[in-house]
Amino acid sequence: xxxxxxxxxxxxxxxxxxxxxxxxxxxxxxxxxxxxxxxxxxxxxxxxxxxxxxxxxxxxxxxxxxxxxxxxxxxxxxxxxxxxxxxxxxxxxxxxxxxxxxxxxxxxxxxxxxxxxxxxxxxxxxxxxxxxxxxxxxxxxxxxxxxxxxxxxxxxxxxxxxxxxxxxxxxxxxxxxxxxxxxxxxxxxxxxxxxxxxxxxxxxxxxxxxxxxxxxxxxxxxxxxxxxxxxxxxxxxxxxxxxxxxxxxxxxxxxxxxxxxxxxxxxxxxxxxxxxxxxxxxxxxxxxxxxxxxxxxxxxxxxxxxxxxxxxxxxxxxxxxxxxxxxxxxxxxxxxxxxxxxxxxxxxxxxxxxxxxxxxxxxxxxxxxxxxxxxxxxxxxxxxxxxxxxx
Amino acid sequence: xxxxxxxxxxxxxxxxxxxxxxxxxxxxxxxxxxxxxxxxxxxxxxxxxxxxxxxxxxxxxxxxxxxxxxxxxxxxxxxxxxxxxxxxxxxxxxxxxxxxxxxxxxxxxxxxxxxxxxxxxxxxxxxxxxxxxxxxxxxxxxxxxxxxxxxxxxxxxxxxxxxxxxxxxxxxxxxxxxxxxxxxxxxxxxxxxxxxxxxxxxxxxxxxxxxxxxxxxxxxxxxxxxxxxxxxxxxxxxxxxxxxxxxxxxxxxxxxxxxxxxxxxxxxxxxxxxxxxxxxxxxxxxxxxxxxxxxxxxxxxxxxxxxxxxxxxxxxxxxxxxxxxxxxxxxxxxxxxxxxxxxxxxxxxxxxxxxxxxxxxxxxxxxxxxxxxxxxxxxxxxxxxxxxxxx
Numbered sequence: 001x002x003x004x005x006x007x008x009x010x011x012x013x014x015x016x017x018x019x020x021x022x023x024x025x026x027x028x029x030x031x032x033x034x035x036x037x038x039x040x041x042x043x044x045x046x047x048x049x050x051x052x053x054x055x056x057x058x059x060x061x062x063x064x065x066x067x068x069x070x071x072x073x074x075x076x077x078x079x080x081x082x083x084x085x086x087x088x089x090x091x092x093x094x095x096x097x098x099x100x101x102x103x104x105x106x107x108x109x110x111x112x113x114x115x116x117x118x119x120x121x122x123x124x125x126x127x128x129x130x131x132x133x134x135x136x137x138x139x140x141x142x143x144x145x146x147x148x149x150x151x152x153x154x155x156x157x158x159x160x161x162x163x164x165x166x167x168x169x170x171x172x173x174x175x176x177x178x179x180x181x182x183x184x185x186x187x188x189x190x191x192x193x194x195x196x197x198x199x200x201x202x203x204x205x206x207x208x209x210x211x212x213x214x215x216x217x218x219x220x221x222x223x224x225x226x227x228x229x230x231x232x233x234x235x236x237x238x239x240x241x242x243x244x245x246x247x248x249x250x251x252x253x254x255x256x257x258x259x260x261x262x263x264x265x266x267x268x269x270x271x272x273x274x275x276x277x278x279x280x281x282x283x284x285x286x287x288x289x290x291x292x293x294x295x296x297x298x299x300x301x302x303x304x305x306x307x308x309x310x311x312x313x314x315x316x317x318x319x320x321x322x323x324x325x326x327x328x329x330x331x332x333x334x335x336x337x338x339x340x341x342x343x344x345x346x347x348x349x350x351x352x353x354x355x356x357x358x359x360x361x362x363x364x365x366x367x368x369x370x371x372x373x374x375x376x377x378x379x380x381x382x383x384x385x386x387x388x389x390x391x
Numbered sequence: 392x393x394x395x396x397x398x399x400x401x402x403x404x405x406x407x408x409x410x411x412x413x414x415x416x417x418x419x420x421x422x423x424x425x426x427x428x429x430x431x432x433x434x435x436x437x438x439x440x441x442x443x444x445x446x447x448x449x450x451x452x453x454x455x456x457x458x459x460x461x462x463x464x465x466x467x468x469x470x471x472x473x474x475x476x477x478x479x480x481x482x483x484x485x486x487x488x489x490x491x492x493x494x495x496x497x498x499x500x501x502x503x504x505x506x507x508x509x510x511x512x513x514x515x516x517x518x519x520x521x522x523x524x525x526x527x528x529x530x531x532x533x534x535x536x537x538x539x540x541x542x543x544x545x546x547x548x549x550x551x552x553x554x555x556x557x558x559x560x561x562x563x564x565x566x567x568x569x570x571x572x573x574x575x576x577x578x579x580x581x582x583x584x585x586x587x588x589x590x591x592x593x594x595x596x597x598x599x600x601x602x603x604x605x606x607x608x609x610x611x612x613x614x615x616x617x618x619x620x621x622x623x624x625x626x627x628x629x630x631x632x633x634x635x636x637x638x639x640x641x642x643x644x645x646x647x648x649x650x651x652x653x654x655x656x657x658x659x660x661x662x663x664x665x666x667x668x669x670x671x672x673x674x675x676x677x678x679x680x681x682x683x684x685x686x687x688x689x690x691x692x693x694x695x696x697x698x699x700x701x702x703x704x705x706x707x708x709x710x711x712x713x714x715x716x717x718x719x720x721x722x723x724x725x726x727x728x729x730x731x732x733x734x735x736x737x738x739x740x741x742x743x744x745x746x747x748x749x750x751x752x753x754x755x756x757x758x759x760x761x762x763x764x765x766x767x768x769x770x771x772x773x774x775x776x777x778x779x780x781x782x
Binding site: 047049067072090094099146191199223357 | 438459481484514515519537539583592593599606607614619620621622624626705707716719
């Protein structure tokens with residue numbers, strides 16, 4: 001096993017991160033998001049359920065600090081030499097009197113970091129208030145600044161090798177959706193179909209295997225379709241149900257999303273009209289999307305179609321997607337909505353998800369899209385219309 | 392769809408939580424852990440990737456505050472009346488100028504909570520430092536106290552209905568492990584086998600379906616077996632590999648763990664000896680475990696066997712298990728290790744995991760165990776010896 005990208009690529013990512021740190025007035029960055037840790041070094045393990053950080057300094061090489069039993073993962077998923085892998089002893093795990101972040105702070109202090117300007121990620125899932133308090137307490141002479149999204153913003157533009165990962169993830173997403181189409185029928189239990197879909201995601205292709213997507217695969221059927229993120233049940237699909245699948249594919253933690261809608265039986269008129277609007281909206285989004293376009297302009301292209309049909313959608317229609325661990329595959333940087341003026345760069349990859357959660361039913365259509373110099377292309381080739389199954 | 396437990400059971404859970412709040416000098420509790428939110432109300436959706444809390448007061452009914460598009464999930468997974476479901480507008484999602492916790496704080500203030508003694512969970516995955524800062528800032532006259540694990544400790548003793556959930560999860564865990572045994576062979580890709588295993592977990596039985604386990608299913612093979620939480624790859628299993636599977640089952644977010652070890656070919660002597668020690672250790676653990684026993688005593692029973700064999704294991708050998716969302720199924724309360732003096736109550740359910748991550752190889756054996764008045768029983772019936780496959 002080896003990291004999925006070249007040493008050169010990781011070096012470039014680190015350079016870009018350090019440049020951003022300098023621009024933000026940071027000497028040191030404490031990274032809690034496991035996706036950012038992975039992006040900078042390749043480190044990959046299900047170890048972030050106990051505290052784990054990466055410390056990067058302008059003058060300090062990226063250093064992983066985590067649980068002793070997980071340190072071994074660094075040796076076969078990263079290029080990090082042993083001195084950049086610092087295990088905290090088991091005696092720190094889930095105790096009341098001590099916290100792993102005290103150990104982390106001690107280590108940082110021993111490296112002369114007390115007094116430095118330290119940035120940290122204040123709004124990520126796996127760096128808790130308790131951990132941050134211990135870190136600050138252990139390095140009291142430092143100036144602590146919220147640098148959330150500093151690394152995430154570096155991740156916005158994908159390298160050619162990352163685009164390949166996302167193409168593979170998107171191919172898997174198509175296989176998963178085909179499995180849904182092949183299996184969804186009245187009388188089939190939701191969990192049985194989801195089992196087949198997830199198996200397809202993980203099997204991937206003969207050339208490359210898949211992983212669990214960071215976002216839990218979702219099926220929106222029946223009453224649950226009026227909300228965005230329901231969990232599947234072991235009830236059965238029913239005739240006359242509109243069923244939205246928000247699936248995707250994952251390759252080495254790179255996620256592509258793909259949502260489609262199926263109807264079992266004769267589709268009602270409201271579905272046909274809404275689907276027509278959503279389909280035209282996706283066309284307009286794709287027409288508007290290219291490097292140099294602003295996120296708000298892409299949203300406006302969608303809104304124009306929606307207005308024409310007299311429909312409403314309050315939520316954003318997409319975001320940057322890529323490397324991610326549970327529970328989210330979004331990068332938390334750009335959002336496609338009226339007030340986001342971000343200019344799209346070439347080689348951004350975004351997930352446009354047109355979710356319409358109506359009164360008692362719902363539908364979704366999504367594409368993972370590669371933003372190119374003069375246009376944008378969908379990474380999965382899969383028919384976009386509502387799939388009607390005659391039952 | 393309906394919550395999985397009776398109104399009476401949720402009322403009892405709330406009572407126990409309020410009693411603990413009073414004992415801790417809290418008027419109000421802000422809960423960030425989605426497992427605690429679920430335990431108190433049944434609320435179940437993959438919505439916690441944007442900020443979501445539950446506010447419980449001695450004089451305030453449990454109130455969910457989360458993203459607008461997810462509020463609908465409350466209507467079919469909880470008994471909460473509409474006034475206890477407070478959606479924040481989409482304009483708060485992943486913005487730089489505003490944060491959902493500002494909305495939450497405003498709502499709390501409008502309920503007269505500024506000035507109250509407020510407890511919060513300072514070390515859970517989905518309540519971030521930024522969120523807590525906004526909450527504190529919005530209710531500056533309150534006294535804020537870390538009440539992490541207050542609800543988790545209430546979860547330690549399982550109700551009869553929860554035991555049934557865990558029995559079902561454990562039955563699924565056995566099916567998953569059998570799938571591993573049936574499929575693991577030299578030349579099979581790790582991801583292809585894991586796909587089948589996870590499909591078995593989700594299909595469950597004809598009587599009840601399964602869910603994704605909160606802990607990512609793990610396979611430890613080859614070099615990766617020397618570390619505790621590696622991710623699977625698309626390389627193939629090899630002859631002469633020792634392979635540990637840390638699987639489990641999940642039923643309505645209730646998790647049971649199950650780890651076993653397989654060897655492909657003639658098992659080496661070190662494996663045979665280590666497996667013998669681990670097997671005897673598990674026997675002694677089970678003999679020592681019953682209500683009234685201390686966690687440290689159970690650990691001592693294990694340590695005595697280990698000493699006899701001259702083996703070493705630095706990490707704890709188990710923890711309380713049950714309701715959990717990604718990334719962890721442990722309850723973060725009791726740990727089986729030398730310094731944990733917790734007295735085991737009747738109807739605790741624990742996961743004893745004897746993971747030996749050796750130099751270049753590893754093995755695991757685990758059981759999910761129901762602690763009873765005078766003894767303890769394994770919830771999955773599955774042979775414990777290392778499964779040798781003749782290849």
